[in-house]
Amino acid sequence: MTSAARTAPRAAAGKLLLAAAGTALAISGLFLASALLDVTSAGAPVNGTSAVESLEAELAEAEAAHDDRLRALDASMPGADGERIDRDRATGRAFLLSVIETASSTRSVPDAQRLLDARHDALGEGSQALTEFLPEWMAATGSVNGAGPVLLLSQVRIEATEIRGQAYSYTGLARLDPVEGASNDAARTEFVVFTFSTGQDGRVASFEAYRASPGTREALLAAGPAGPGQEADR
Amino acid sequence: MPAKNGDHGADDAIPRHRTIFSSAGPRQEPGPDAVGAQAPLVSRRTLIISATMAAGALAGFILSAGVGDHAARTPGRAERTAGLRKRIADVRAGTQSLPDIEQAQRGTVMALSAAARVAGLQNGFQRLTPRIASGGGGLPRDEADRIRRSLAPLFAPTVDRATLGPWYLLASDRHVPAGSGLTIGFDSGMEWEARVAATIGSDGRIPVVWLALPTHQREGQPTILAWAASGYDIRRSAFSGVETGTTVAGESLRQAVIR
Numbered sequence: 001m002t003s004a005a006r007t008a009p010r011a012a013a014g015k016l017l018l019a020a021a022g023t024a025l026a027i028s029g030l031f032l033a034s035a036l037l038d039v040t041s042a043g044a045p046v047n048g049t050s051a052v053e054s055l056e057a058e059l060a061e062a063e064a065a066h067d068d069r070l071r072a073l074d075a076s077m078p079g080a081d082g083e084r085i086d087r088d089r090a091t092g093r094a095f096l097l098s099v100i101e102t103a104s105s106t107r108s109v110p111d112a113q114r115l116l117d118a119r120h121d122a123l124g125e126g127s128q129a130l131t132e133f134l135p136e137w138m139a140a141t142g143s144v145n146g147a148g149p150v151l152l153l154s155q156v157r158i159e160a161t162e163i164r165g166q167a168y169s170y171t172g173l174a175r176l177d178p179v180e181g182a183s184n185d186a187a188r189t190e191f192v193v194f195t196f197s198t199g200q201d202g203r204v205a206s207f208e209a210y211r212a213s214p215g216t217r218e219a220l221l222a223a224g225p226a227g228p229g230q231e232a233d234r
Numbered sequence: 235m236p237a238k239n240g241d242h243g244a245d246d247a248i249p250r251h252r253t254i255f256s257s258a259g260p261r262q263e264p265g266p267d268a269v270g271a272q273a274p275l276v277s278r279r280t281l282i283i284s285a286t287m288a289a290g291a292l293a294g295f296i297l298s299a300g301v302g303d304h305a306a307r308t309p310g311r312a313e314r315t316a317g318l319r320k321r322i323a324d325v326r327a328g329t330q331s332l333p334d335i336e337q338a339q340r341g342t343v344m345a346l347s348a349a350a351r352v353a354g355l356q357n358g359f360q361r362l363t364p365r366i367a368s369g370g371g372g373l374p375r376d377e378a379d380r381i382r383r384s385l386a387p388l389f390a391p392t393v394d395r396a397t398l399g400p401w402y403l404l405a406s407d408r409h410v411p412a413g414s415g416l417t418i419g420f421d422s423g424m425e426w427e428a429r430v431a432a433t434i435g436s437d438g439r440i441p442v443v444w445l446a447l448p449t450h451q452r453e454g455q456p457t458i459l460a461w462a463a464s465g466y467d468i469r470r471s472a473f474s475g476v477e478t479g480t481t482v483a484g485e486s487l488r489q490a491v492i493r
C-alpha cells in the first residue's frame with residue numbers, strides 16, 4: 001500500500017473527529033443561547049434592575065396618578081366627603097363580618113340574636129337583620145345544625161347611595177367563599193346584599209342584610225368575581 | 235515475535251503514546267511501511283482541537299442546563315410581566331377616561347335624572363304583571379317594546395337585552411286592577427327607587443343603585459326584594475355594566491317572566 005493510501009483514512013478520521021466535536025459545540029451553543037434568551041425575555045436582571053421590579057414601580061406610579069385625579073374629582077363633588085366614605089366603607093365591612101362570624105360560630109339562632117343585639121346598637125328591636133336575615137342565613141348555611149361553615153369575605157363593593165347632611169347611607173354586595181379544605185362539604189359561596197347608614201360620629205346607625213337568591217348567586221358566579229362591568233371596592 | 239513495549243525498532247520518531255484511534259491487534263514488527271502502520275489514526279493537533287471543542291460543548295450543555303434550571307425556578311415570570319404591562323395600560327387608560335371636574339359636576343345632574351328615569355320605566359313594567367301572569371309569563375310584546383325603546387338610550391349599547399326588560403316583578407301584582415292603564419294608576423305592591431349619592435367611582439363612573447322595595451312596609455325597615463347596580467358613564471351619557479339580583483325573600487314573591 002502506498003503512503004498516500006495509508007494517510008487518506010487518517011485524514012478522514014481526523015476530519016470526522018473535528019466535525020463531531022464541532023457539531024457538539026455548535027449544538028451546545030444553541031442550547032445555551034436559547035436558555036439565555038428564555039431567561040432574559042422572562043425578566044432576568046437587566047442593568048441591575050429586574051424587569052418585574054421596574055414594571056411594578058411603573059404600575060405604582062400609574063396608580064398614584066390615577067388616585068390623585070380621583071381625589072381631585074371627589075373633592076369637587078358637592079356634599080360628599082371622600083375620606084369619610086372610605087372610613088364608612090371599612091366600618092360597614094367590619095359590621096357585616098361581625099354578623100356573619102357570629103352566625104357561623106353560634107349554634108342557635110336565639111344565642112346569635114342575643115349576642116349581636118348586645119354587641120351592636122344598630123341592631124335594635126325589630127331589626128330585620130336579626131329577625132329575618134340571621135335565621136334564614138343560619139338555616140341556609142347549616143349553622144343551626146352545629147358549627148357553621150367558615151366563610152371568608154372575598155370581595156365587597158360598597159357604594160354611597162344617599163347623603164343627607166351628616167347622615168350617609170350605603171348599599172353593598174359581598175361575596176363570601178368557604179375556607180379551602182373546609183370539613184363542611186355543603187359550604188358554598190354566598191352573596192349578601194346589605195345596607196347601612198352612619199352618623200356624624202362614624203358609627204353604624206342602621207344595618208340590614210339580605211342573602212342573594214340561588215339564581216342570583218349562580219348569575220353572579222358566572223359573571224365573574226367583580227360582576228358585569230363592575231369593579232372591586234377601593 | 236511480538237514487539238515488547240517500547241521496542242519500535244528503528245523508528246524512534248513514532249510517538250510512543252498511542253491512542254484509542256491507533257491500530258488495534260497484535261503489534262507487528264516494523265516493516266517497510268512501519269511509519270504508516272504505527273502512526274496514530276489522528277494527529278496530536280487534531281486530537282487537541284477536538285478535545286477542546288468537546289470540552290467546550292460539555293461546558294455549554296452544563297451551562298444551558300443550569301440556566302434552564304434557573305428559568306424553571308421562576309415559573310410564570312413572563313406571564314407576570316405581561317400581566318403587569320396590561321395592568322399599567324389599564325390604569326393609564328382609566329386615568330385618561332376620567333372626566334374633568336366640570337364634566338363630573340354636570341354628569342352628576344345627568345346621572346340623577348337618568349337614574350330616576352330608569353326607575354320610572356322599570357315601574358312601568360309592573361302594570362303589565364296581570365297580563366304576564368295570565369299569559370303564562372310572556373311579556374306583552376308591543377307595550378314591553380315601547381318601554382324598552384325608552385330605556386335603550388339610557389344605557390350603553392353594550393348592555394344585554396335583559397337589561398332593557400323588567401328587572402323584577404311582584405307576583406301579587408297580578409291581582410291589582412289595571413286601573414286607567416297608566417303606571418301612576420296602578421297600585422303595585424313594590425317600587426323601584428334610584429339611589430345616587432353623586433360620588434365618582436374609581437373607574438370614573440357615577441355609581442347608581444336601584445332597589446325594589448315593597449310599597450307597604452313598616453317605617454324605616456325596608457325589605458329589599460331586588461336590586462340593580464350600575465355606573466353612569468359621564469362621557470357616554472349612559473349607564474354601562476348593569477348587575478341585577480334578587481334576595482331570597484324577593485325570589486319567593488317574584489313573578490316569573492319568559493324573556
